[in-house]
Amino acid sequence: MKYTKKKKLLSFFLIFTLCFGLLTPTFRTEAARATGTVKNRILNVRSSASTSSSIICKLSQGTKVSIISETTGDDGLKWYDVFFAYGGDAKEGYIRADLLNVSGSVSGSSGSASNNSSGSDNSGSSASGQKYVKPAVAIIRTYASTNADIRTKLERGTAASVISSKKGDDGRTWYKISFTKNGSAMEGYIRGDLLIDTNPGGSASSTDVSGTRYVVPDSGVSVRSYASTNGDIRSKLNKGTAVSLITSKKGDDGQTWYKVSYTVDGYKLNGYIRSDLLTDKNPAGDSGSSNTSSGSASTSVTIRPAVANIRSYASTGADIRSKLPAGTTATIISEKTGNDGKKWYKISYTLNGNTMQGYIRSDLVTMGAAANTSGSSGNSSSGSSSGGVAQVRSYASPNADIRATLENGTKVAIIKEKTGDDGQKWTKISFTQNGEKIEGYVPSSLLK
The missing domain is CATH 2.30.30 (SH3 type barrels.)
Incomplete structure (x- = not known):
């Protein structure tokens, strides 16, 4: 009986040891992720595996990074796709392999990334394809996460070249893309479901146009950040305002929109305006401004609150052009009733040595210059204590x-x-x- 019992215990121990031996490599593989330590005093982290790519940030000697995968750069050398903490944020980028002291084994290279579930860059057939932005506006991120910083925004139909694909921290496929915006070549990450293989239309301008148009309606016409009534309002233009046409396109509402260039208070701006709001000939009431001359173009006013917002037009919904501290002196150019029904002043003021114009609600100023101008803008000889x-x-x-x-x-x-x-x-x-x-x-x- 004792021998039989011992034999059973021995058999159980052998089976347990065999099972544990089979499972152990799996545990070790899951836990092992290579880490690297920066060798150089200062090291550039790049946006792609190339010394010609943009610098994401700089890391100091001794900084530790987690290695996601390895790839061959355009210089023929080995590069690591790395993940690290920087300034309280999680960031991702590329570092040349010889600039790191590596501990552990790298789980896979870009050549076998399709079998790598750790989120490393894939180099499948889609890595060199061209795709197009699907929604009206898509956000391009600095790395594959909705928590990443916004690098820029692209409109529907914008063409992008896919560099690589990877699984983001949300479990979805993300593409690293290259694209051109405002004449500059850029790179960033976009979620895979926001790109499609064929141009959806109504997007990136395919028709260049030129010439001058004039705003038709009597009330302020909104200039949008993209070709849609859902676009942010960049400015409001009055009847008779002249704009220069750049391109035309079909918006997501099916109507024709113009990308236009125009000038507001000496600033040259771009934006989108629906074509039916413009005309070839300057309509009656050229300026179309609802400004009524206050008859006091030389009247001085002084900012009352601790900080007052100066707007691009007479509305609390307008962009903030500047912030002026209490005591700043400004000159009234004209006055008008804003879309909130309140009186607004168009003012001229000096900030950081520059003469600027904008709108402020009348209840935020006191008529006349402040007796004590020590806090007024532009009175400091160094310009560093004006409070702007x-x-x-x-x-x-x-x-x-x-x-x-x-x-x-x-x-x-x-x-x-x-x-x-x-x-x-x-x-x-x-x-x-x-x-x-x-x-x-x-x-x-x-x-x-």
């Missing part, structure tokens, strides 16, 4: 999310300059706020 503020955007557009607000005189590091989707120059900057390193875009005119 600048909004830092997530990308080069006045429509982008506001990432931070900086006071006048704040020192920032300049990364690069580009032309925004408003046609103006924007500068990408880096700065530290509340102990956190932040990057974003501001109009170049706000820097000195």
Whole structure:
């Protein structure tokens, strides 16, 4: 009996050992992900496996990264697709293999990425295909996640070249794409279901047009950020305002829209306006402005609240052109009734040495110049203590999310300059706020 019992126990132990031995490699494979440590004092993380691609960020010596996969760059060298924490955010990019001290084994290269479920770049047949944006507007991200920063926005029908595909942290397929916007070649990530193989139409302009048109309706006409009544309102133009045609396209409402160029208070802007709101001949009432001269073009006013928003037109729904601190002195150009039924002043003011114009609600100002002008804009010899503020955007557009607000005189590091989707120059900057390193875009005119 004792021998039989021992024999049974021995058999059970052998079976358990065999099963555990078979399962162990699976556990080890799932847990093992290679890591790398930065060798150089400062290392550039690239948007693709090429030294000519854009720099996502810079990592210092000793920084640890997780290696997702490996690939061969256009220089013939091995590169790693890596994932890491930077400035409180999760980021992804490419680092040349010889610049990392690697621990562990890389789970797969781009050549076998189709068998890699860890989210690494795939290089299947779709990696070199051309696709088109499906929705009216699609957001392009910095990496394969809806939590990633917005790199830009593309309109329906915009052509994009697929570089690679991968599974995002939401479990969906994402494409890394290259595309052209405002004459600049760019790269980014888009969710796979937002692209289709054939051009959906009503999108990227296929017809170049030229000439001048004039706004028809008496009330303010909205200029949109894209060819749809769902587009953000970029400006409102009055009857008789002249615009220059750039292209025409069919919008998502089936109607023809014009991409136009126009000038507001000395700023040259671009946007979309429906074709039936324009005419070839200047209608009666040329200016069409509902402004009524106040007869006090030289009247000075002083900002009352701690910070007042200066708008692009007479409405609280208009874009914020500037923020002026209490005590800033401005000159009234004209007055009008806004779409909220309240009186608004069109004013001229100086900010950071630049003369600007915009609209402010009348109850936010006091008639006459302030007795104490120490807080007024432009009176500081250095221009760094005027109290003005600048909004830092997530990308080069006045429509982008506001990432931070900086006071006048704040020192920032300049990364690069580009032309925004408003046609103006924007500068990408880096700065530290509340102990956190932040990057974003501001109009170049706000820097000195």
